[in-house]
Each structure stands twice: as structure tokens, then as C-alpha cells.
Amino acid sequence: MRVPLYRSRPVEPNPARFxxxxxxxxxxLSEAFSNSYLLQTPEGNIQVNAGMGIEAPVIKRxxxxxxxxxxxxxxxxxxxxxxxxxxxxxxxxxxxLQVIAxxxxxxxxxxxxxxxxxxxxxSAFAFTDKFASAFEHYSKEGLTEFPPQDxxxxxxxxEDRYAFSLGGLEVxxxxxxxxxxxxxLIVWLPQHRICLTGNLFGCPFGHFPNxxxxxxxxxxxxxxxxxxxxxxxxxxxxxxxxxxxEPVVGGDxxxxxxxxxxxxxxxxxxxxxxxxxxxxxxxxxxxxxxxxAELEVGEGYGKVSWSxxxxxxxxxxxxxxxxxxxxxxxxxxxxxxxxIELAGGPQAIVARxxxxxxxxxxxxxxxxxxxxxTAHPPVPEAVNAxxxxxxxxLSDSTNFWLTSWLRxxxxxxxxxxxx
Numbered sequence: 541m542r543v544p545l546y547r548s549r550p551v552e553p554n555p556a557r558f559x560x561x562x563x564x565x566x567x568x569l570s571e572a573f574s575n576s577y578l579l580q581t582p583e584g585n586i587q588v589n590a591g592m593g594i595e596a597p598v599i600k601r602x603x604x605x606x607x608x609x610x611x612x613x614x615x616x617x618x619x620x621x622x623x624x625x626x627x628x629x630x631x632x633x634x635x636x637l638q639v640i641a642x643x644x645x646x647x648x649x650x651x652x653x654x655x656x657x658x659x660x661x662x663s664a665f666a667f668t669d670k671f672a673s674a675f676e677h678y679s680k681e682g683l684t685e686f687p688p689q690d691x692x693x694x695x696x697x698x699e700d701r702y703a704f705s706l707g708g709l710e711v712x713x714x715x716x717x718x719x720x721x722x723x724x725l726i727v728w729l730p731q732h733r734i735c736l737t738g739n740l741f742g743c744p745f746g747h748f749p750n751x752x753x754x755x756x757x758x759x760x761x762x763x764x765x766x767x768x769x770x771x772x773x774x775x776x777x778x779x780x781x782x783x784x785x786e787p788v789v790g791g792d793x794x795x796x797x798x799x800x801x802x803x804x805x806x807x808x809x810x811x812x813x814x815x816x817x818x819x820x821x822x823x824x825x826x827x828x829x830x831x832x833a834e835l836e837v838g839e840g841y842g843k844v845s846w847s848x849x850x851x852x853x854x855x856x857x858x859x860x861x862x863x864x865x866x867x868x869x870x871x872x873x874x875x876x877x878x879x880i881e882l883a884g885g886p887q888a889i890v891a892r893x894x895x896x897x898x899x900x901x902x903x904x905x906x907x908x909x910x911x912x913x914t915a916h917p918p919v920p921e922a923v924n925a926x927x928x929x930x931x932x933x934l935s936d937s938t939n940f941w942l943t944s945w946l947r948x949x950x951x952x953x954x955x956x957x958x959x
Contacts, residue, residue, distance in 0.1 A: 546746030546838030560602035581707025596626025617738025619648030628690035644723030719749035751850035
């Protein structure tokens with residue numbers, strides 16, 4: 541009987557820390573916001589991913605502890621900032637370094653740069669504390685100056701497949717649009733049946749992909765992600781070196797987990813499409829579509845309900861055909877004052893919200909409290925009730941993004957009543 545692998549693996553990504561880990565006789569891992577790997581050969585080394593700019597000195601020191609050989613190639617598995625930011629630092633320390641990326645990498649970096657301020661502010665709820673902890677760790681290790689975040693220009697772009705060898709190590713690069721970016725590139729070592737997938741399927745292994753992130757990103761097409769899973773399945777890998785955490789080892793285990801992941805993605809896609817064609821509203825689909833037991837995967841990074849919405853909106857856009865007001869600029873919150881007045885004041889709404897809290901109907905309580913939370917000055921009873929609602933939701937959350945959001949909302953609400 542299958543025991544899903546995700547149950548025994550961590551979820552949260554964390555910044556690079558000092559200390560590398562030898563995976564086998566020629567591969568070294570430096571964990572980071574996205575893992576970097578060093579592939580050692582007699583003719584020089586190959587590195588996979590460069591971390592963020594601030595992580596690059598840490599990653600380099602980790603690898604230098606295992607090898608002093610020159611770095612010949614740096615392969616980028618995707619264009620996200622936690623993969624490419626350290627490229628300039630590694631170029632500076634390795635003259636003649638060849639940087640390889642998928643052909644879509646320049647476009648993705650341009651897209652990321654265009655929205656850097658927007659995405660940075662919307663990601664802060666998940667990563668501010670992690671950065672603070674990382675800087676404290678770096679300072680204790682004597683690292684106080686950090687290179688700037690790079691937006692590198694690759695030397696070699698891979699349209700489909702690209703193969704080379706170095707020091708007897710055969711390397712095949714395969715362009716595979718995937719669960720996080722359209723410029724995903726996987727590294728296949730056929731002699732050793734090792735596949736370095738980066739974040740092709742998302743952050744942690746064995747979890748439903750994030751078809752759209754709550755920090756804000758482009759929608760990711762479910763069928764494209766399922767096809768990417770199939771590409772890796774067909775390689776028959778014995779080891780997968782993932783974008784986060786430790787390796788996944790064992791051909792049968794990998795084949796089983798990837799098949800379940802592919803089938804889970806297709807199941808959610810097909811059920812969503814079926815519901816759309818049957819005229820079922822989005823909220824109902826989000827509430828009712830659940831994976832069958834045999835397709836159990838984790839929801840620690842993406843969630844099935846969020847993915848239902850992402851699939852729906854990727855196909856149909858933002859207009860739900862539920863209210864004419866969707867077509868106009870005024871949000872529902874413009875009538876909050878009217879609702880408070882009609883209720884005879886905020887206390888009546890807060891009282892009803894507390895009834896919902898007593899029944900553990902936390903989302904319904906927040907719908908009510910949102911009406912009052914916009915009032916100035918803040919209504920302390922509403923703020924306290926909102927804290928309780930978020931804490932109730934937090935007690936049941938196993939998803940990294942949702943947990944990070946709920947914790948941050950509690951912190952912000954507590955700050956309102958602390959002043």
C-alpha cells in the first residue's frame with residue numbers, strides 16, 4: 541500500500557546556510573531558497589543554480605569546502621530570482637564561466653524585473669522573518685557584505701535539448717515548461733540516472749503544484765505541468781535532486797510518485813472543466829473537488845481548491861457572471877459604511893461574527909468582520925474577533941503560503957490594538 545512520500549519530507553523553503561552536504565562521490569548540495577548543486581569532474585566543475593545575490597557567497601563557501609577546481613559551467617533551471625541572482629558573483633570568481641539557461645529565460649527575467657517592486661512587497665509576509673534570520677546567521681559567520689542581485693544574460697540558450705560532456709560526465713539539458721516557470725530546464729545525467737529538476741513541479745516534492753501563487757504571478761497551465769511530469773517519468777530516474785531539501789532516491793518510488801502527481805493534476809483539471817461545462821459555479825467547484833484517496837498528494841505549497849480557481853480563471857478570466865458589479869471599479873467594500881449603519885452600528889456585526897466563531901465558521905466570521913475592519917478608528921472588538929478567526933484557520937493549516945499569510949495577518953491585527 542502506497543504511503544505518500546510528502547508525509548515524510550519538509551515543505552518550507554529557507555535561505556542558504558553555511559554548510560554543504562555531499563550527495564555522492566561527485567555531487568555536493570548547498571540548500572538555499574532554491575538548492576544549488578556542484579557536479580565535480582576531473583576537468584572542472586558544473587554548478588546548477590546560483591541562489592539569490594545575498595546567498596551566493598554562502599553557496600560558494602559551501603562548495604569551496606569540497607572542491608577548489610575551477611567552475612566551468614553554471615546551469616540555471618529557471619529564471620526566478622532565487623536561481624539567477626548569484627550569477628554575477630560566480631562569474632566574477634570564475635573567468636570564462638559559461639552560463640546555460642532555457643531559451644525562455646530572458647523573457648522570464650524581464651517579466652520578473654518588470655514587477656520586482658510589486659512582487660517584493662506582496663511576498664514580504666512569507667519571507668521577511670526568514671531573511672532576518674538568515675542575515676543574523678551570516679553575521680555570526682563574519683559575512684556582512686553581499687553582492688547585488690543579478691539579472692544575468694546567459695551564454696547558451698537551450699531551445700529543446702542540449703548535450704555536452706566534461707571530464708567524462710555526460711550532461712543532457714532538456715527544456716520543459718513546468719509548474720513554476722515557462723523557462724524550466726532539467727538536467728539529466730544518463731550515466732547515473734540522476735535528474736536535477738529544480739522547481740519543475742513546484743517547491744516541495746510530492747505536493748500539488750501552485751498553479752497560481754497568492755503572492756501574485758502568472759497562471760500556470762495544468763496540462764503543461766502534467767506534461768512536464770511525464771517528461772521526467774519517461775527518463776526513468778533513479779535519483780531526483782530537487783529544488784528544495786534532500787534527494788528523492790529509488791526508481792520505483794520516483795515512478796510511483798510522479799504517476800500519482802500527473803494523474804492528480806489531470807483529475808483536478810478534468811473535474812474543473814466538467815463542472816464549468818455543466819454550469820457549476822466556481823465557489824461550489826472549489827468546495828467540492830477533492831482528490832480520491834489513491835491520488836493523495838500534499839497540499840503544503842499548492843492547494844487543490846486554489847488550483848481549481850486557477851484552472852477556471854486561466855480558461856475563463858476574471859468575470860464570474862455572478863454580478864453586474866464585477867464589471868465596474870467600485871469594490872463591495874464601498875458599501876461597508878451603509879451596512880454598518882443599517883445594522884445599527886459595528887457591534888451588531890461583531891456580535892454575529894462571534895456567533896460564527898463559536899461554531900468554528902471562521903471564513904464566514906471574517907466576511908462579516910471585513911465590513912467593520914475598515915472603520916476608523918479601529919473597533920477593538922472587531923480586531924480581536926478577526927485575530928481569533930485567523931488563529932482558528934491557522935490551527936488547521938498545513939500549507940506554507942496560507943500559514944505564512946495567516947500568521948502575518950495576526951501580527952498586523954495585533955499591531956492595530958497595540959497602539
